[in-house]
Amino acid sequence: MVTQPARPAPDTTRRSERSRRAIYAAALALISEVGYPKTTIEGIAARAGVGKQTIYRWWGSKADVLLEAFLDLSAQAAEEAGASEQEPYAIPDTGDLAADIKAVLRATVDQLTDPRFEAPARALAAEGVVNEQVGREYMANLMEPSIQLYVDRLRSAQEAGQVRPGIDPRIALEFFISPLAQRWLQYTGPITYDYTDTLVDYALYGLAPR
Amino acid sequence: MVTQPARPAPDTTRRSERSRRAIYAAALALISEVGYPKTTIEGIAARAGVGKQTIYRWWGSKADVLLEAFLDLSAQAAEEAGASEQEPYAIPDTGDLAADIKAVLRATVDQLTDPRFEAPARALAAEGVVNEQVGREYMANLMEPSIQLYVDRLRSAQEAGQVRPGIDPRIALEFFISPLAQRWLQYTGPITYDYTDTLVDYALYGLAPR
Amino acid sequence: MVTQPARPAPDTTRRSERSRRAIYAAALALISEVGYPKTTIEGIAARAGVGKQTIYRWWGSKADVLLEAFLDLSAQAAEEAGASEQEPYAIPDTGDLAADIKAVLRATVDQLTDPRFEAPARALAAEGVVNEQVGREYMANLMEPSIQLYVDRLRSAQEAGQVRPGIDPRIALEFFISPLAQRWLQYTGPITYDYTDTLVDYALYGLAPR
Amino acid sequence: MVTQPARPAPDTTRRSERSRRAIYAAALALISEVGYPKTTIEGIAARAGVGKQTIYRWWGSKADVLLEAFLDLSAQAAEEAGASEQEPYAIPDTGDLAADIKAVLRATVDQLTDPRFEAPARALAAEGVVNEQVGREYMANLMEPSIQLYVDRLRSAQEAGQVRPGIDPRIALEFFISPLAQRWLQYTGPITYDYTDTLVDYALYGLAPR
DNA sequence: CAATAAACGAGACGGTACGTCCTGTCTTCAG
DNA sequence: CTGAAGACAGGACGTACCGTCTCGTTTATTG
Incomplete structure (x- = not known):
């Protein structure tokens, strides 16, 4: 297996919870409003009031962001129901x-x-x-x-x-x-x-x- | 319903059969080789030896091209089988x-x-x-x-x-x-x-x- | 000296006077209205109700068309004055x-x-x-x-x-x-x-x- | 006066001096080599090893780039002479x-x-x-x-x-x-x-x- | 007076460049 | 060190024209 250029893994403990939630919300909102293809990482960052790098630091792709955002949404929904x-x-x-x-x-x-x-x-x-x-x-x-x-x-x-x-x-x-x-x-x-x-x-x- | 700016429909009778087939072939090949998201209209045009405008003239989107290309492929396969x-x-x-x-x-x-x-x-x-x-x-x-x-x-x-x-x-x-x-x-x-x-x-x- | 591909020189006697005048008029009008850089051969042809080839047949470039159009305009003006x-x-x-x-x-x-x-x-x-x-x-x-x-x-x-x-x-x-x-x-x-x-x-x- | 769509003015302090100089050099070289009309923004960008957007970010047109490049050249020449x-x-x-x-x-x-x-x-x-x-x-x-x-x-x-x-x-x-x-x-x-x-x-x- | 050959209108074609948008990386500065 | 901000190289987008190349359709002699 090829080992990546080894970007030193970011420190999860210092991660901003605020940004994470804002990114989830922005991603879900944009997908609903303009559709998946027109949802861009730049757009999510702008809407979440977040730097692009903050997204690239923690997720690997647009799909990753959406996947986690959706998991989060489902978990919330489950919690409410449960x-x-x-x-x-x-x-x-x-x-x-x-x-x-x-x-x-x-x-x-x-x-x-x-x-x-x-x-x-x-x-x-x-x-x-x-x-x-x-x-x-x-x-x-x-x-x-x-x-x-x-x-x-x-x-x-x-x-x-x-x-x-x-x-x-x-x-x-x-x-x-x-x-x-x-x-x-x-x-x-x-x-x-x-x-x-x-x-x-x-x-x-x-x-x-x- | 809003009618579009109405680019005057191109003349189908003068359409180049050669280009159409080349575009189908290029589209299918690229999809297989690099996947759908990395298949670009520019790439299809280049591979088919065709101007981009020739694609935009006859199809509205990448999906349209692929759909027709695939229909054509299926029709051919059906003909062979039939x-x-x-x-x-x-x-x-x-x-x-x-x-x-x-x-x-x-x-x-x-x-x-x-x-x-x-x-x-x-x-x-x-x-x-x-x-x-x-x-x-x-x-x-x-x-x-x-x-x-x-x-x-x-x-x-x-x-x-x-x-x-x-x-x-x-x-x-x-x-x-x-x-x-x-x-x-x-x-x-x-x-x-x-x-x-x-x-x-x-x-x-x-x-x-x- | 390299002899060109020798496009057989068009027959001047059969040239359409009507088109020529329309092209001059269109060229001068467009130059005045939208400026030289935005004046295109396609635009001149469309405005003159003429095929593009008719322009390319008789002139070598946009500048050529304009030069002749302007000479014609000057000649007319001179005639009026004279x-x-x-x-x-x-x-x-x-x-x-x-x-x-x-x-x-x-x-x-x-x-x-x-x-x-x-x-x-x-x-x-x-x-x-x-x-x-x-x-x-x-x-x-x-x-x-x-x-x-x-x-x-x-x-x-x-x-x-x-x-x-x-x-x-x-x-x-x-x-x-x-x-x-x-x-x-x-x-x-x-x-x-x-x-x-x-x-x-x-x-x-x-x-x-x- | 009509105010433009107002793309938020880029931050001058973070501008890349390296790119600016490369763009000046590329522009002047291309003009000399192929002439003004065949000098394209795309060509300048490619030669300068720069993204097109970097040119569009700082200049409004080909003429603007050339004007500044020439001013720079003149200033340099003056400095040498002076x-x-x-x-x-x-x-x-x-x-x-x-x-x-x-x-x-x-x-x-x-x-x-x-x-x-x-x-x-x-x-x-x-x-x-x-x-x-x-x-x-x-x-x-x-x-x-x-x-x-x-x-x-x-x-x-x-x-x-x-x-x-x-x-x-x-x-x-x-x-x-x-x-x-x-x-x-x-x-x-x-x-x-x-x-x-x-x-x-x-x-x-x-x-x-x- | 047809036959015929050129010019004509139209516009599709392979291309190049446009100016915009977004990607993923990198750098700067604030907290 | 994280995070907001955003400049950067790169590259695709969809559009506009380029100059060439057919297509029929006039048109204007010529046989």
Whole structure:
């Protein structure tokens, strides 16, 4: 592996929290207002009232800034949501698999159409398509946690005999998530509660007659 | 709606076919070699031995050029493939729905991993995520035709009693396509024949025990 | 000597008079309206309702077009002026050298401040400063004739004993013309009748006391 | 007066002296080598090893760059010349007006034919003809100082009784300068010591017989 | 009086330069 | 030493013209 020119790593302890938050806010605002391609590092710096170097010191690229800003936003949102509940994030387990998953998917539909999330999420997803590293980080940090919840719920359903024993939960969950994701990413169809409900029904009981 | 400054539309009949082909070739080559973001209009023009204005005269953006270049590439590929067969593009109908769809998906896997298609397809998909217009054109021109084939095959299966009567084919087909698409786009998992075969089995017979 | 690619000389007899006049008019108008540097061959062609090639066929450069246009304008002006007189252009010879030259210079002042002539004349002069060929043609075609008139008048004065015998008229006339030219070209001072009258007096009788 | 979009004035104290000098050198070299019209800002930047923006940041146009570069060159030349003398710039006053002015004019002839000065001076003069602002700056910065010296010397001569009392020195000096300037600018005649000597004689003693 | 050949209008083409914008680095100064 | 500020070399943007090169379409003799 090639070792970099060894820019002496900046001292994290002296980092300005104020600047960091301002940069996150500016980045998210600009992405929503003018779109990802017209969002520039210079623009973020100006809007955040920050020197460009402060951005280059702590992040490697525009995508990095956005990724962290979005993670921060998600964490905040989670905190807000989690404040009221004990177990901040888990798919409910009422015993009725279909109902539980439908409920979660409806929440996902709400989030995908929330304008606060829409633009940055889309921008990140697009960058991730073209830039494998960003894609993998996006995956690992933003999607993997939710995916794990599906895996857990499906395993539990499997133990309860509601899902066939041979089924691989990591593949099965894609029937709920991927069609929705594709409709959202590629504008291939409308995103509604009806649609997600149908997805669950089709997936659980199959297309072939019983 | 605001009408643009209305640069008088160029005369299509006098367009240089030579330049058009050179531009397509240069665009596809550059995308594969240096990636979408580092592919510049200037670079395409230089590589194609063409003036920049010739690109700006006929296309509105880098994405437009790439879209057309890719459509052209696909059309060529289709022509090559179709030359040998009578019915150039249709899902086979042997009576065995599962086998037929597995075969088609295996072909799709091959295409998605063909390096000739990979980079430009990915670039276009990414642009389409962020730029709705490109997204819709990508959909309409590149994906819709194949999707229709699935719809037809599923309808035929429905008539043969191999698919439940109430099933909506436009939703059902997403079980085959979307998971594969998401794995490809977002690096969420490996793409293999085994995987697509499994998708078909799960989708047709459902997750719940029979 | 290298013989050019030998573009077959165009047939002058078939040349469109209509286009030629339109090009002259457009060139002069544009120079006056937007200045020399912003006057483009494309602009002249568009304004004249003429193809670019028609300009390139008959002229070698923007300066060439302007030079001919200006010559044409001058010829027209001369014709108009000459229509009323018998001897269209000559410095009057009343026997009073000072008065005669003052009269001619006053006419020159009028011309230099005529807005119809100002812009193109200035543009040509400027081009001539930097482009020796244009400079010499400008000289030969536009200034030499007038200069010859001064030479003649000064010779006649010499014969009449009003100018010292040893004086070289080609140098002497510069005392009348050059200061005026420089004030006009380089904005080094105002251009008035008073000024030119003074020039004549100083030049004829010298600066040193008599 | 309309105030411009007001790009915030750059900080002069942080300006790179290195770049400035490189730009002057590149500009003067290019003008001499390829002429004014083929000298481009892009070319200057490339030759100077400088970004284009660095030129646009500090100068408004090609003419501005050249003007300052030439002023700098003149200042340097003056410094070199002035290093040896006490009074760096003044027309000598030996009591013999004709001899003194002849000497200065001979020096001017030398400068006008010095290839180092020729091209840029000519380019500037041409631009000044067509662009009044440049013309006036050229005048004020490059010619006015020398002109003042003539005025002083003529005044002194007037006090000594060598020049008629009524003579206006600002007009009289044009007899020495303008004919020479015109010959140089417009290629209307050769520039020699003989010629300038003659100018002085004619101007001082007049054309009319004594 | 057609035939034909040149000039013509139009404008696409390969290029060059424009003036602007942004990148990522570097330097200066304040806290 | 961090951080705001911003100058710097570099390079792409999208536009405007350059001068060349077809295209049909006049137009004006010539056979």
